[in-house]
Amino acid sequence: MKSPAHPDLLLFLEKERCQGCTHCLRVCPTEAIRIRKGKAQAMAHRCVYCGRCIQVCPQKAWKASSSAREDVPSGEKAMAILDPAVFWQFGDRVSPEEVIQAFQEIGFPIVQNMSEPLATYGTQVTDYLSSPQRPLPAISSTCPAVVEFIRVKYPSLIENLVPILPPIELLMSQMGETQKGLLSAKGVYVTPCLAQAEAICSLLGEKAMGGGFLPIEKVYNRVKKVLHRRRGETSIPQVSEVFFRGMKWATPGGESEALGVSLPFIAAGLERLASILERVEAGLLEDVPFIEAWACMDGCLGGPFAVQDPCVAKYHLSSWTGKMEKGKGGNERGEMQAERIPLRLREPLMARPGLRLDENVRMAMEKLHRIDALKRKFPGIDCGSCGCPTCLALAEDIVQGLAEETDCQFILPRKRGKKRAS
Amino acid sequence: MQMEFEIAGQDFKKAGEASFAIKHRLKLLGIPPDITRRVATASYEGELNVIVYAQKGTMKVHMDDHTIWVTVIDIGPGIPNVELAMREGYTTAPPYVKQLGYGSGMGLPNIKKNADWMDLRSVVNQGTTLQFKVHLSEELKRGK
Numbered sequence: 224m225k226s227p228a229h230p231d232l233l234l235f236l237e238k239e240r241c242q243g244c245t246h247c248l249r250v251c252p253t254e255a256i257r258i259r260k261g262k263a264q265a266m267a268h269r270c271v272y273c274g275r276c277i278q279v280c281p282q283k284a285w286k287a288s289s290s291a292r293e294d295v296p297s298g299e300k301a302m303a304i305l306d307p308a309v310f311w312q313f314g315d316r317v318s319p320e321e322v323i324q325a326f327q328e329i330g331f332p333i334v335q336n337m338s339e340p341l342a343t344y345g346t347q348v349t350d351y352l353s354s355p356q357r358p359l360p361a362i363s364s365t366c367p368a369v370v371e372f373i374r375v376k377y378p379s380l381i382e383n384l385v386p387i388l389p390p391i392e393l394l395m396s397q398m399g400e401t402q403k404g405l406l407s408a409k410g411v412y413v414t415p416c417l418a419q420a421e422a423i424c425s426l427l428g429e430k431a432m433g434g435g436f437l438p439i440e441k442v443y444n445r446v447k448k449v450l451h452r453r454r455g456e457t458s459i460p461q462v463s464e465v466f467f468r469g470m471k472w473a474t475p476g477g478e479s480e481a482l483g484v485s486l487p488f489i490a491a492g493l494e495r496l497a498s499i500l501e502r503v504e505a506g507l508l509e510d511v512p513f514i515e516a517w518a519c520m521d522g523c524l525g526g527p528f529a530v531q532d533p534c535v536a537k538y539h540l541s542s543w544t545g546k547m548e549k550g551k552g553g554n555e556r557g558e559m560q561a562e563r564i565p566l567r568l569r570e571p572l573m574a575r576p577g578l579r580l581d582e583n584v585r586m587a588m589e590k591l592h593r594i595d596a597l598k599r600k601f602p603g604i605d606c607g608s609c610g611c612p613t614c615l616a617l618a619e620d621i622v623q624g625l626a627e628e629t630d631c632q633f634i635l636p637r638k639r640g641k642k643r644a645s
Numbered sequence: 646m647q648m649e650f651e652i653a654g655q656d657f658k659k660a661g662e663a664s665f666a667i668k669h670r671l672k673l674l675g676i677p678p679d680i681t682r683r684v685a686t687a688s689y690e691g692e693l694n695v696i697v698y699a700q701k702g703t704m705k706v707h708m709d710d711h712t713i714w715v716t717v718i719d720i721g722p723g724i725p726n727v728e729l730a731m732r733e734g735y736t737t738a739p740p741y742v743k744q745l746g747y748g749s750g751m752g753l754p755n756i757k758k759n760a761d762w763m764d765l766r767s768v769v770n771q772g773t774t775l776q777f778k779v780h781l782s783e784e785l786k787r788g789k
């Protein structure tokens with residue numbers, strides 16, 4: 224069951240833990256969080272599922288809703304799809320095979336990884352990037368939080384997003400109905416990422432009630448235990464070159480490398496990406512062919528549910544890619560059988576009206592006037608005590624009927640004083 | 646709706662501040678993305694022209710039910726030959742400005758490309774007045 228307070232979001236607040244401390248309030252890149260009555264809450268229409276709130280919460284109050292199972296499913300048909308970032312969480316002496324075997328041992332007889340869909344995706348993106356009729360710069364659409372961020376805050380750049388189906392969707396469209404049913408009933412996508420989790424759940428639709436995704440942190444200890452017991456039995460890596468080409472996508476720079484982009488332009492972290500997107504919207508950067516964009520500073524390795532420190536995880540990744548490249552064999556392209564699956568987005572992505580003040584432009588203008596007048600009353604120090612991330616956000620909330628002037632700690636005493644005087 | 650921004654000549658660090666603010670407000674109003682982007686691009690170029698060439702200037706934005714009007718007035722050297730200045734690639738920017746990545750001679754043509762109407766008037770050694778407007782779409786005119 225998803226959180227009843229936010230039926231549209233996986234993101235979920237464990238209220239007992241929340242102290243109303245404003246850490247999440249300050250970092251949310253779309254100002255989607257408010258503190259009301261001492262507890263944080265997220266506005267579904269603005270949330271881009273980046274998971275920054277989960278990362279910064281000192282009380283660990285934010286989490287992904289437990290609609291996904293807390294524990295591992297069981298049975299001979301249980302399936303785990305491992306995100307590329309999963310393999311580098313466990314130590315540099317743990318080979319990718321060992322990770323796969325460990326997942327099998329804890330209850331997933333079927334373990335899949337993302338290298339094939341990523342290879343297919345890569346070929347499609349390379350083709351797209353070589354087509355002359357495309358808006359410049361093209362912006363990578365691999366990171367689902369980036370896609371949502373653009374839909375909410377930079378809708379004019381939707382046309383710049385690479386219009387290829389995301390890898391996970393490619394994988395799922397290749398699956399038959401039986402397999403898809405299996406994934407939704409007895410399968411999980413093991414991921415460090417809230418946005419991937421959202422994507423999986425919305426792809427599976429209502430079927431996802433029992434399954435869908437599993438944050439890495441939830442299975443970390445069990446996998447680690449198996450790995451610890453098996454230590455010393457290390458097998459020689461058998462995974463293919465394709466596998467490693469896919470695995471590099473877990474970290475900034477990996478996508479450009481996999482695509483063979485000669486001059487990579489990498490923007491990692493939504494705060495930094497925002498300033499890049501401002502420029503793109505103003506018609507700058509039109510000479511940049513491709514922007515590799517990440518919501519997290521360290522890519523998927525730095526996702527909100529990742530357990531390993533991203534620098535350490537990246538070291539593990541490099542260490543294993545190094546070993547692999549020495550002994551690489553075969554020249555297979557490793558793609559899926561492309562003719563069977565649709566590769567392009569069927570319809571363009573829609574803007575999300577996250578910033579709009581009103582559906583009616585005239586009403587919106589009136590509200591903007593009132594906001595301008597209101598914000599002059601506030602001190603402009605963005606202290607967050609009112610429960611809004613900035614004084615401007617408080618003004619916006621007031622005109623939307625969500626807050627009151629007296630929520631401002633600097634106005635409240637003045638009003639009280641006046642009352643006393645009269 | 647009305648907005649006004651002061652722009653200081655040679656202040657390259659602040660390039661984009663005014664036009665990014667305009668863009669943000671258009672998003673709050675729910676102006677369609679394509680129109681927002683055209684206004685953003687054109688006003689950025691207008692803002693940059695003040696920074697690159699003039700001593701100082703102001704950018705004013707006025708919006709009614711039909712149109713977004715932008716007026717950029719600067720005090721500066723002026724443009725001796727407006728027709729020439731409108732040509733793609735024509736520039737009088739000094740080398741150090743080009744080194745910063747500006748002054749490629751595409752600014753004014755780019756404004757023209759993105760605006761539905763534009764007017765450029767200049768008096769040498771006094772300053773330049775740039776005006777342009779972008780029409781809102783039909784459904785917006787009806788107040789929807």
